[in-house]
Amino acid sequence: MNISEPTENANVLESRSQIEVDYQLKIKLQSAFNKGLSHFRQQVKAPKKNGHVGYKTKSGGKNYDYVLLEDLIKAIDEGLKDTGLAWYQDCETANGVVRVRTIVTHENGYSKSSSWMEFKTSGNPQDAGSAMTYAKRYSLGTTFGVSSEADDDGQQATKAAPSNRTAQQPAHRNNGTQQNNCQPLPVTKQQATTLNGLFEAMSKAASAPIEAVRNGYLEKLNVSQVNDLMHDGANQLISLVTAQLKKQSEKGNSND
Structure with missing residues (x-):
């Protein structure tokens, strides 16, 4: 007779019981997280596209309107009120590659991370700053399902700076290709x-x-x-x- 068998069976049962408890807790936390996201979507307001980019091509000139990062952050933070949710971003640069991901957290401790958004740049500080701005804006917008652009202005972040700033853009605000967003924004x-x-x-x-x-x-x-x-x-x-x-x-x- 193996006298250790009852103990081993008890350990297996205890382990299975703990797994079940952990699973049920995860479901409960995730449910609260999803409820917060649902509340967010009901009250978030689409930000205005105050950013303007104009650049020259072989076929002429092109203009794009998009949401400035600061306006996107403001809209999302307003939408997150009373949801129990918060967010932050990881930002990395190495060998000319910039990458960003967005992490959304709930007050109960549950969190989800987006996939990394990566762009390869020339390594020039201005290009890296432009790509970082675009990556942060795009990652944040897609994570929360808030549109931040009308067209492919990411091309500006990875290829070239705009040829000029349109007259509609306020003089005190930089467009996405001129900001170096590695400098963090202040607390709200x-x-x-x-x-x-x-x-x-x-x-x-x-x-x-x-x-x-x-x-x-x-x-x-x-x-x-x-x-x-x-x-x-x-x-x-x-x-x-x-x-x-x-x-x-x-x-x-x-x-x-």
């Missing part, structure tokens, strides 16, 4: 409000002064105030604090 008012609420919740959950909690998180990104954060950094902190709040809550429930 909505992000700042969300973070302050999360810091307060963590303060109560950890029984710690809110100043200590806030400063501890902000130091991770080498800033002293929420308003000093950049957009991507703010989204990363939102995801981090949300996940740790979830763990804190689970820990508290297990001690009940």
Whole structure:
């Protein structure tokens, strides 16, 4: 008689039970994530195409209108209100190749990443900046299903800068081929409000002064105030604090 058999069977059953629990939890988290996306699609408003590109070809001139990255971000952030969703982007450059992906997170800790968007450039800083801008805009737009362009203005990001800026474009704004979007955008008012609420919740959950909690998180990104954060950094902190709040809550429930 093999006396270890009952223990082995018990371990197998326990393992299967844990897999089932994990699967059910994943389904629950994914369902909340999808519900947030559905809410987003119901309230998001299409941004205006304020970007204008004009360039010469052998057959004459061509013009394209598209959504500026800053306007796309504003529209998406407005649409994400009360959905429990947030987002950030990974941005990489190496050997003349730029690539971007968009990560969407839910307050329950569930997240999804888009595939990498890659463009090969000449290696020139201006070309790399143009390609990065286009990649970030295209990745963000396709991830959330928000149209950001009327035509193939990606050609400008990987081949050449526009020959001129059209008169309709405001003088204080750069078009997508002139911006170097490796410079991050600042934190939004909505992000700042969300973070302050999360810091307060963590303060109560950890029984710690809110100043200590806030400063501890902000130091991770080498800033002293929420308003000093950049957009991507703010989204990363939102995801981090949300996940740790979830763990804190689970820990508290297990001690009940």
